[in-house]
Amino acid sequence: MGSVPRTLELFYDVLSPYSWLAFEVLCRYKNIWNVSLQLQPTLIGGIMRDSGNQPPAMLPRKAVYMRSDVRLLSQHLQVPIHFPKDFFSVILKKGSLTAMRFLTAVKMEHPEMLEKVSRELWMRVWSRAAEKAGMSIEQAQELLKRVSTPQVKNQLKETTEAACKYGAFGLPITVAHLHDETHMLFGSDRMELLAYLLGEKWMGPVPPAVNPRL
Amino acid sequence: MGSVPRTLELFYDVLSPYSWLAFEVLCRYKNIWNVSLQLQPTLIGGIMRDSGNQPPAMLPRKAVYMRSDVRLLSQHLQVPIHFPKDFFSVILKKGSLTAMRFLTAVKMEHPEMLEKVSRELWMRVWSRDEDITEPPSILAAAEKAGMSIEQAQELLKRVSTPQVKNQLKETTEAACKYGAFGLPITVAHLHDETHMLFGSDRMELLAYLLGDMGSILGLGRCHVPWSNEARMPQLLSLRSRAWESQLLSPRTEITEARVP
DSSP: SSSOOOEEEEEEEEHHHHHHHHHHHHHTTTTTSSEEEEEOOHHHHHHHHHHTTTOGSHHHHHHHHHHHHHHHHHHTTTOOOOOOOOOIIIIIOOOOOOHHHHHHHHHOGGGGGGHHHHHHHHHHSTTTTTSSSSOOOHHHHHHHHHHHHHHHHHHHHHHHHHHHTTTTTOOOEEEEEEEOOEEEEESSSHHHHHHHHTTEEEEEEESOOOOOOO | OOOOOOOEEEEEEEEOOHHHHHHHHHHHHTTTTTEEEEEEEHHHHHHHHTTTTTOOOGGHHHHHHOOOOOHHHHHHTTOOOOTTTHIIIIIIIISSHHHHHHHHHHHHHGGHHHHHHHHHHHHHHHHHOOOOHHHHHHHHHHHHTTHHHHHHHHHHHHSSSSHHHHHHHHHHHHHTTTSSSSEEEEEESSOOEEEEHHHHHHOOHHHHHTOSSSSGGOOBOOOOTTTTSOOOOOGGOOOOOHHHHHOOOOTOOOOOOOOO
16 A cells, blocks of 8 residues: 554553453554554453542442353353452452563563453453463463562553553553544443554454454 | 244343344344334343442443444444433433333333334433433323323323233333343344343344344335435345355455464
């Protein structure tokens, strides 16, 4: 095409299943649309505190709804999400600070690995492959000892603040930088609208793959 | 096709812009998919009370977000939504009790008019920033929808009867029983299971659950009520993958779809 790719920033937290859905769809489309996908590890707890919002799961009917919504979207979008039975009691309490600092460090040190490592963390938390409920972070802790520096902590803080400045009250958010305007889109369910704004084609959540051109 | 149409129940309140978006998309698809669309006038205030939820606009950042989200969706879905000047007064103070009781009465007496009258009420409150709480406002919407003034006045009298009040209460309770914490909700009754889908943004998922992608082929154009131009709804980008492969732009090479 020849024109400059539009930047899409995806602010996400591995604690958020909808973040995983948005992540996978955008990873599929990044080689189809004329865009540059920038992954932004963010702390959803920080977004909640700053915006005055609370996780949807705190409202009983939303918690019930989320389970079936995520299950159906998992099938439709072909992302292997399985709601851990004790998600609310275990994972929500433990949080994602370690994991998101880890991903921040990965982004700073080995950005080419960020996509794969993010996916692996989601697989650990959200897939039946995980050995126990909660995040298995032994390996993460090893690396974290080496990167648990003020720089990493601050970077995660800054990224989270950037999301807040864009108006986030939750995650995921996709910030689309078009030639003349910027749009913040919340959730994993604004991808068809995103295609419309980009002037690109929406081919559903599982588009035919493009041969990677390296 | 020959098989029994699946029932879709749309629980909605004219106070809710996302309800309008869901309503228009489903009205377009009701003649395309093998479904039977049942419109259910519901009271969003009742849903909030029963579920312990609060309107999203109560959170400042959500209120800001809603404005741009609704504006963009309005363009993309081609529904002429415009935020009322005094949004909080319209939504939180004035409410929709009379309007939704009126629609309940319309459904009980003249169900064939329900779609049009619902639309005219949305056009008042969510397109032209006009009142929907006073009797003359409701009558004006009914007349614009094609009701005679006599019919409309009759129905308005019914609004305060126990039957109509109870019917709206029951419909709202039914939505709560389906698990609603807001509106719109679409309840899809499939042959072997029932699904409640919240919001105006689960229509592609709904198509997937209905398995109705194939019936989109060979389609004519949908008429959009407020525009002279007939246009294809955006959601007709849903297609079977085989058909899709013939339509992709030249710069895309097609291999098998794979999940990473």
